[in-house]
Amino acid sequence: MTARPLLIAALWALALPGHAASPPAAPVDRAIAAYADGRLPEAAAGFRQLAAQGNALARYNLAMMHLRDELPRSRVPEARRLLEQAAGQGFVRAELALGELHEQGRLGRVDLVQAQRWFLRAAEHGSADGQLAVGTAFFLGRGAARDMAQAARWFREAANGGDVGAQYLLASLYEQGDGVPRDLRLARYWYDIAARNGDEAAPFKRQEIDARIESERQPDGA
Structure with a gap:
């Protein structure tokens, strides 16, 4: 049950504005509320009606209900059909x-x-x-x-x-020179951002890069 409100919140946030043939928002709100409350038959009926009218959000929601086996006759091929319709929009x-x-x-x-x-x-x-x-x-x-x-x-x-994992991975590519020119300063920049965004390993990498940059500043034999 805990995943349902999160799922609906994600759906609502990702609904595309200005869709042609989209029905008024109120029926979508009712179906979403029914789903969040666990009234799955009511939610499914609402999403099914809206999906038939061309609502991409309802098509996605109904597909997710198929994939989560929340319908009396949940079917993965039907989920695929609905998802492809929504993706086409x-x-x-x-x-x-x-x-x-x-x-x-x-x-x-x-x-x-x-x-x-x-x-x-x-x-x-x-x-x-x-x-x-x-x-x-x-x-x-x-x-x-x-x-x-x-x-x-x-x-x-x-x-x-804003993806923290990507920030860390990009930093590592700059550190190693994989796919990009090796650049410790850019590596440090992205490790720092990842660290600020909560990556646990990034602060240690940032410290390591700082030491390497300082070492490269030193003249030979210093």
Whole structure:
């Protein structure tokens, strides 16, 4: 039950403004309230009606109910259909969910190439989660050819979007010179940001980089 309010909050925050054919907000509010209260049949009925009217948020919500087995006849293929409809409307959370379905093999087999395709769409639409996933795929060579320059590009996008993990990873790339020119000052900059945002390892890396920068300042034989 604790995940439901968080899920709905995320959905509501990610609803795209100005969608054509979107119904008034009040029915969406009622369905969301029913879901948050645990009145799942009522919520499902509301989301189903709104989804049929073309509401991307309702389509996503109904898909999540299928995936969480919260419906009498929950079906993953139906969740996929709804998510693809919502993704076709530019609903970023649906793009991420489709990437996760392929990545986790919930559609019958793991398909990292398709996962990367959907994560890339989310990344291009500004999702820090999608950007981190795409960067990780390039970093590891999973679902895409290993490409450290592309990994650095997408880690930077996610880092600028506030993702702490991406901030730390980008710092490490600058420290090692992987995909970017080696630059201890930029490494220090991103380790510092990650530290300020709560990464537990980053303060130690920041201290280590400070010592290395100071050492490189010293003339030979000093």
